[in-house]
Amino acid sequence: MTALLSVDGVTKQFRGLLAVDKATFDVAEGEIFAVIGPNGAGKTTLFNMIAGVYTPDGGSISFAGERIEGLTPDKICRRGIARTFQIVRPFPALTVEENVIVGALLHRHGVNEARKRAHDLLRRLELYDKRTQAASSLTLPDRKRMELARALATDPKLILLDEVMAGLRPTEIDRIVTTLRELNREIGLTILLIEHVMRAVMALAVRVLVIHHGAAIADGKPDQVVRNTAVIDSYLGADAVG
């Protein structure tokens, strides 16, 4: 497998605070890769550098063989990296359908064509019946799925999911996990997720990177990582492994 995303020695500093310290990892095409770690470990900062919100202070990020660090978020999305936000950011006054159409219009010029694509995705994420509701009227789980639909509508090769499971009930988590697995299998979608919900990480991820204080402390298969003593000490706690 070739690396679709390659993060090499990426560093970001905020006024003396080293948020991300020489992060290095590859995500292969078609892989589901999870980044875990305690709050404040630098996960979202790392995501924001890949998504173009921040420019790294050092290191390089390559996607599909081309350097992308420092590009703006819209350019990165057009190259095939979509994202969701830790705190959901719908277009509140627009309907669910319109939210997803906006994403679908990125690579489609006709609104009708984009609407068709949006309907397909809304069916898949079980939001079709709510398509004419204003996004602001949705519950949190629905908003999270709508944001996922909007991101998928941009036809990404890689999707960055920032705590998409947070605040969801176990049944809702299982629903999203199933959908993501299907997408991964059917269209070969590569997924990079930040997640605290270990239930989802264990069910989804092929590989896990653990970061703490901005630096990687472990990297490997999920069942190996959860037995790593450094990981248990800094993040999971002894109870989690039992």
Place this chain on the structure above:
Amino acid sequence: MITQLIGGVPARALILLGALLIGFLAAPLFVGDYLLTVMILILYFAYTGQAWNIMMGFAGQLSLGHALYVGLGAYTAAALYVHFGLGPWIGLAVAVPLAALTGAVIGFLAFRFGVGGVYFAILTIAFAEFARVGFDHFGWTNASSGLFLPVAQYAHNDLWQLRGHPVMFYYVLLAATALAFVFCRALLKSRVGYFWLAIREDEEAARSAGIDTFHYKMIAVVISAAMTSFAGVIYAFYYNNLFPEQVFNISRSIDIILAPIVGGIGTLFGPILGCFVIEVLAEGLRSLLELFGVDVPGIKQVVFGAILLLVVVAMPDGVWPWLARKLNLTERRL
């Protein structure tokens, strides 16, 4: 083409539109000279409000300096007429690109350097003020002494030279307002319309969905500025006199934004309905105060302001969204 235009519009809305259009078309037959001038004002503000709404209502960029584009249109057409005898439509052909270019410069300065929200609004005021001061000292347009178009009695209406009876101006503005309505609806239903709404709702999220927000905000400013300059050309040939202190005054910019705010920002009917509400209020108030013989200086402005305040408090989304719900018109993009 027609089916495309009215596609998805509920029958009740079409009837309402048709009735409104017929009412507007027939109005000059029934109203006196005074009421006609009020109707002309209503159409003028409906048109400029619609143009302003593209920037604020669609793309979420607050302009408090739209008098700039009115003034540029007015001065360009008037100066070409006075100095070279060029007609208003040729003036328009010069004014539109000039206003568009000015909008593009302001937009570029603001959006390239991340100036948004109230800071963007202040920038638009600043440019309108530059223009006001600049034209006050611009000899070619007669500086602060004012630029006057020759006025004479005309035997017939000359549409090509825009010389004639107010009824002609009324119908020109009516056509422009109707076209602006159709044009804005088409924009709103198009790809660019969706991108504007996304930017208005959450610019950061819009960028993450791949939208080049700089590019689409520029398009909004350029279209809005170009459309507004047409109102300026009509203004010049209707009033026949231009003073920088008046044309570029910030209160003119505020006049433009009142109707869409009262009627409903981001809606298509809002700017039109808002003008009616405002003018009917203003005229009704004037008649009432006359009737009761109240003659306190400034009382009209105070009462007018208080009523507007009540409207905004009672209907924060504007009068049209409220009315649309009452009429059971659920299509949201109207």
